[in-house]
Amino acid sequence: MKGLPEKILRWIFIATVLTTIEVLVRFNLVDRIFLTSPSLIAAAAWQSLFAGDLISLSLKTVSAVGMAFVIAAGIGLSAGYVLWRYPLFGRAYDELLGALFASPLILLYPISLVILGRGINAIIAMAFLPGMIPIALNTHQGLRDVNPTYLKAGRGMRLTERQIMRHVLLPAASPLIFGGLKLGLTYILISVIALEFLVEIGGIGTLASKGYFWFNTEELYVGVAGAIFLSIIFVYLLGKAESRLFSS
Amino acid sequence: MKDSAPILEIRNISKEYPGVTAIDNVSLKVHQHEFVSIIGPSGCGKSTLLEIIAGLLAKTSGEVFIKGHAVKNTHASIGIVFQQESIFPWRSTLENIEFGLEMHGVSKQERRNKSRRMIEIVGLQGFEDRYPGELSGGMKQRVAIARALVMEPEILLMDEPFGALDEQTRIILGEELLRIQQEIGQTILFVTHNIHEAVQLSDRVVVITARPGKIKATISVDIERPRTSEVIALEKFGKLVGKIWMLLREESLKGFKQTAL
């Protein structure tokens, strides 16, 4: 079992942090308005799970993420292909998209709210941009960086353009393309939860905001923990999928 | 000369890693001004041996003597040149060569003087202020050699210093290395996997077995000095290469089987 001691130590670290908080709260060393104990959060989450709030809020978040991702992947993948097909535009738009990606896109959300109204459409629109850009850039780069010798080998075997695309280009570029999809999905998730929190229109991100405004410390922490938990599950699943697809 | 005390002696050196013996009881004497090559199949522990002598790696047992004194750590009389690119990319040629002197608090003026002289010796005039990114592979290795030599080590350890270079550059640099040795007069222990290179440069060639590395044979190269690379054309040269290959062939085959496992 390689990496076992690391794993154990990691969990010991997490357990220590949680226990410390638990002790601080249980012995009233901090104000309970500020901080509540992991066990109380877990109890509140359990209740909320049965009441159905937590599940329905999570589903709302996941469906917003899903919709934004489908749109971002569709447009991003085709944009990446077009950028590769027309290298001059590819070079020009790589820089533009890169600059856009580096800018604080999320601060545009008030505009999105003004134009699309206070609803899920505004959230999807805002999550789409930071999701689409890495997908387009990685698809472009993946196709562009395919070792030219592979293409020569393909032509040498007299494959058609379509065969080269299907059997040479795509498999060779797929790790980077997948990396782009992974990055895009991560950004979409972050954006969706952040916007749900900022705008309070449902979803897991709203819970923390409501908890704060109603001075409901348990609800606040359920919201925070739920949002973090959801993102960690996403990242975990993406990592698993990646190592399964590209184990070599 | 062989009767005088050796400048470098290693006695019964062994190195074990968990489950593997890399070096098994190797002893070797190197005399002043000698050029000794160590040759062996890949994975035979020849680089490990060199790093042990340099004091960069701990040994499991055995001892290293320099001029009769046992040494454990890095030592001022030893300089080392590596195969990989090891010159600092954030320093110019001159600054790279000055590195060791700087670490020992040598004054700036003296550093400059010594380094400039070294630059002349290794033939890097005009490239003093270039950064490694602007130098060819051969020039980078010249810098690495100069960086080791400027410390005036009596013994220079070289771990496949020309391994990453093309054949022609390698032969020319080998010729220059002999010229530099002639000029400065240090002792060289040279690790290589290239038989021609070993014969071109050495007084003696030590053949190491496949893992665990042991000394299989020592071949004297009786080609007189000073040598140029023209020795490659000598009939004697071909015979020596053939003789060493016959010793190495079996070991290389064994080495392949080990790596296949």
Add this chain to the structure above:
Amino acid sequence: MNRVTKPFLIQAGTVLLCMMIWEAIVESRLLFEGIVPSIFEIMKAAWLQISTGFIFPHLLVTMYEAFVGFALAACLGIAIGIALGVEPFLRRVFEPLILYFAATPKIILYPIFLMMLGAKFESKMAMAGVSAFFPIVINATVAAAGIDRIFIKVAKSVGASSFQTFTRVYLPSTLLPVFTGMRLGMGAAFVGAILGELKVSNAGLGFIIIQAFNHFRIPEMYASILLTFFLAASVNFAMTLMSARLRRFAY
């Protein structure tokens, strides 16, 4: 025409085209009437915010929050990053945790900061700090772990002390990637502070954006967002210039 000018013309053309489409939509009055102001109107509002000096106190507040948060994150991030990078075992223990948390929306922690630190500057500094911490620590870890072992062997072979090895080998060889992390962290710090201001605040760039939004002063809202983007781009540009400078000391 050479390799550089052609893509540049395409970029300029694209930006110009987008602006023309924007103007056309506004002028046609068919779509988004009253919620998408013309570019001239936005520029006018932006100029007003600058010329009256209205924006500067808010700009200072945001920069103050972002810089303090960033400075804390940089100290902590670089120290932890280098420790993890140098010690492979520690890296294997903690890096997965860091990577998982890096992929979570940091703004979700904001209500906790609000409760603990209050609604004033401190809670935004904390936002800026957590946002900046992750890019910095990740880059520092990778940089420190990526030092070629051969450089350390060379230093050891000429008898360099461990202090010398740190200042002459570790520092120069990690300087640029660490600085890249700091540049990304600085951007993240600004976003973090402004997002905090957008939610709960009474000063700062985020505050004036959300004030304009709440009072439906649309051109002003666009103008404040535009100026915020401009600030973010300038800071990024300044740090890029600095890293070009650093290249002389590093590589």
